[in-house]
Amino acid sequence: MAADDVPVLRSDPLADDIFPLATEGRKLQIVYQCLKLGIFDEIESLGKSETAENIASNLGSTSTSKIAECATLNNGYIIECGVYCLTESSKKYMVSTKPTSMVPRLTAEFEFMFPLFNSLPSVLKRGSDGERYQQFIENETEDGESFTSGTSGAGNNPRGDITTRKPSPADFLAMMNAKLVPIAPAVTQSYDFSGYRTLVDLGGGSGYMAYEFIKVYEKLKAIVFDLPDSIELAVQQQPQNTKSRVEFMSGDFFQDEKLPVCDLMILSHILHNWCDDKIDIILKKVFASINPGGCILLLEKCLNEDKTGPYDAILLDTMMMVICEGRERTFLEYQMLLQQYGFTNVIWREMHGRNCQDVILALKPEENI
Ligand SMILES: C[S@@+](CC[C@H](N)C(=O)[O-])C[C@H]1O[C@@H](n2cnc3c(N)ncnc32)[C@H](O)[C@@H]1O
Known part of the structure; x- marks a missing residue:
């Protein structure tokens, strides 16, 4: 041929x-x-x-x-x-010893997140489960090792559909930091925050975002507010040179009557964890704690208005479906949500590139009419 x-x-x-x-x-x-x-x-x-x-x-x-x-x-x-x-x-x-390392995030994906998707069929049939996330963050495990004790259908895993190794609190903090590293410099530049003096990072984990903000805004002092276990660990890891400007405070944004007062409140991957009723509890307190003229900064990935994308937001939304009762929202949904509590001038700064958080900003009016 x-x-x-x-x-x-x-x-x-x-x-x-x-x-x-x-x-x-x-x-x-x-x-x-x-x-x-x-x-x-x-x-x-x-x-x-x-x-x-x-x-x-x-x-x-x-x-x-x-x-x-x-x-x-x-x-x-x-x-x-x-x-x-x-x-x-x-x-x-990809180098585990670098402060910028994403290794904790990648390993947690394999060891913890992938197996969670085994529950997708039952979540699709029976709906999401808020208790699961609570167990996850509160470290409530029966055997101290696994997120659930297997397929027995008992204890923390009433549906008996997950077997996965839960990350240690230290791994969880490192995993959360890893997703913030590539976006933090852009977040600090997303708006001119130089007029603000006090920042609260609500559910701020290790304090990574607070550290980034005080580096850029010299007059800013920060409070990182989180559950006691996270705070205990974050305090142990706190760099000496941040101690005069970053304070860690234990608390519970559902149980505590008031949150610390501030000019700028950051909620990074907080709202997407919860259903509307729980968000209502959080946002009422958040609005009350921000000084007039102050700002709320949400870090959440916005879905397209028709909820067909973007790809990373859809993947995150599916993840929320399997680990908790939360979900991703569109910008208009966030805008309506924030306006409902009195915030104005809601803007969306899309984070270009591959990441799982955009910036949403809103102001608390000078005079709360
Ligand atoms: C998904 S992580 C986000 C951490 C960090 N903001 C970030 O973006 O990397 C949620 C954080 O909220 C904290 N958290 C959950 N429930 C809380 C509560 N009731 N009160 C205070 N913090 C809480 C968790 O401990 C965790 O640090």
């Missing part, structure tokens, strides 16, 4: 979008295992491009070709050309 007559072989184009559903899952597993194996840390600590032999020997592996294969499959994270070195993205986010 002449070369011109050889037909081009083509798999069914209809399979092109489907095939990666299988292969991408495998790739994610390989990335996860490489993170656990410390390949990224190893390449970074060697401080230069490395051969597969050196990486393997430093990891105590004799299987050089397999290490090379894994590193090659991490193409996009590790640049490969006979030697291996990290991409700029990997250097910043």
